Amino acid sequence: MANNENGGMSRRDYAKYAGLAGVVGTTGLAGCLGGGNGDEGKDGSKxxxxxxxxxxxxxxxDGNAAITALFEGFEKxxxxxxxxxxxxxxxxxxLKNVIKxxxxxxxxxxxxxxxxxxxxxxxxxxxxxxxxxxSVWSKNDMKNAYLKGPKEAAKPNGKFVTVPLNIHRLNNLFYNVEVVEKAGVDPSSISKPSDLVDAMKTVENNTNAVGMAxxxxxxxxxxxxxxxxxxxxxxEQTYAAFTDGKVKQNKQAVKQSLSLVKEYxxxxxxxxxxxxxxxxxxxxxxxxxxxxxQGDWAAGMYRAQDSFEFEKQWNMVPFPGTKGKYxxxxDSFPFPKNNPTKEETKKFLQYVGSVDAQERFNPKKxxxxxxxxxxKDKFGPFLSRQMDQFKSSKSQPPSIAHGLATTPETLTKLDDAATSFNSSWNVDKTYNKFVSAFEPN
Incomplete structure (x- = not known):
């Protein structure tokens, strides 16, 4: 890995990038010795x-339809x-492995x-x-049009390095209207996660349905x-502390939440x-x-069903205790250094952050x-309501399970802990795995 004109890494570079290499694994390091994946243009540029x-x-x-619509809008x-x-x-x-x-x-x-x-x-x-x-975020009034949560996610080091294109909401509790009405359960009245246990028991006592899929x-x-x-x-304060690695300091909350899921x-x-x-x-x-x-991608399945209409056959409330949060x-598009098409990429990211791009992409996605x-005219009743709730939300906490609030290394360990929890439902062991997820190897 000698340093050379083509962007190879010196030993000093290797040490600097060790964290990234560790995530890639040995196959990623082998890539340092080979050529790139880009096409050579007539002018010699990638x-x-x-x-x-x-x-x-x-x-x-839906993802392919959405990104195709975005590309068409940009090229137009x-x-x-x-x-x-x-x-x-x-x-x-x-894709993540290829990019690394x-x-x-x-x-x-x-x-x-x-x-x-x-x-x-x-x-x-x-x-x-x-x-x-x-070069990008000062255009299209982006800094004013994006709320705090997406803007913070776009600058993980305090500087804007990427442009978010879409939002899927995670704090959803979807429900079958007929089932909960038959059971005599009002989902909007469930004030906190611990109260959801009694609601599920009531469902199972009064219907043939299980409490939660x-x-x-x-x-x-x-x-x-x-x-x-x-x-x-x-x-949210405890949630944020966990994402900062303060697991032991919030032991009771972490374990009590695991115990609730075990009850679920x-x-x-x-x-x-x-x-x-x-x-x-x-x-x-x-x-x-x-x-x-589930994330609100689940609603795509509902909308695809005949005679399964929003608010008539299915509905959604914010997950108990998270009202006012989104x-x-x-997904976003970063701007890498050593960019092969700097000016064109700036224009593409400016477009990603525009009204036209997001209006083309998101209804299809x-x-x-x-x-x-x-x-909102192209978004339909459910997504329009989600847009209203996003705009009026008091905070937009980033997802733990989808990488916004956790580094890739930590997320891998947390996911492994959750997989083990699915098998054993052992709260103490899972808590210990959560603690070690934030500790360096």
């Missing part, structure tokens, strides 16, 4: 000059071609799909992202459920360990479950815009 290479994991379904506005370079599979992990290798090899794409916030810390600490506060085949659904229980039962699991569907989240969500659609906690899951000034 990616063929007047092109923006965008890597993303939206290879099918600018005489710049988007080179879409998608990487499918692994729930986005395959390319960044270590000083051969990044123009930009890529990435969770903002602490997920970008390895790149920030390796000094691989450029400050775009003036859930999957425990993988850890992430339980991790995000636990995080909302912590937020709703113990407040008595009311999960019996096949939770063998199904995925979509199959769990179908149980709510079919009236076999009263509630499900828990963020976001089933998400809402991080801008608060995007017209």
């Amino acid at each position: 990616n063929g000059g007047n092109k923006v290479e965008v890597q993303h994991w939206w290879t099918g379904g 506005k600018h005489d710049i071609t988007v080179k879409s370079n998608p990487v499918s599979g692994g729930a986005g992990q395959n 290798k390319r960044v270590l090899n000083s051969d990044p794409p123009s930009t890529w799909q990435a969770w903002p916030g602490k997920n970008l810390h390895p790149y920030v600490e390796a000094d691989k992202l450029e400050d775009i506060g003036e 859930h999957q425990t085949k993988s850890g992430w659904s339980t991790l995000q459920l636990w995080a909302q229980v912590l937020l709703g039962e113990h407040g 699991h008595k009311h999960f569907n019996g096949d939770a360990g063998s199904i995925d989240w979509q199959q769990a969500n179908k149980k709510l659609i079919n009236g076999k479950a009263a509630f499900i906690h 828990s963020l899951v976001m 089933g998400s809402i815009p991080p801008r608060t000034d995007v017209p």
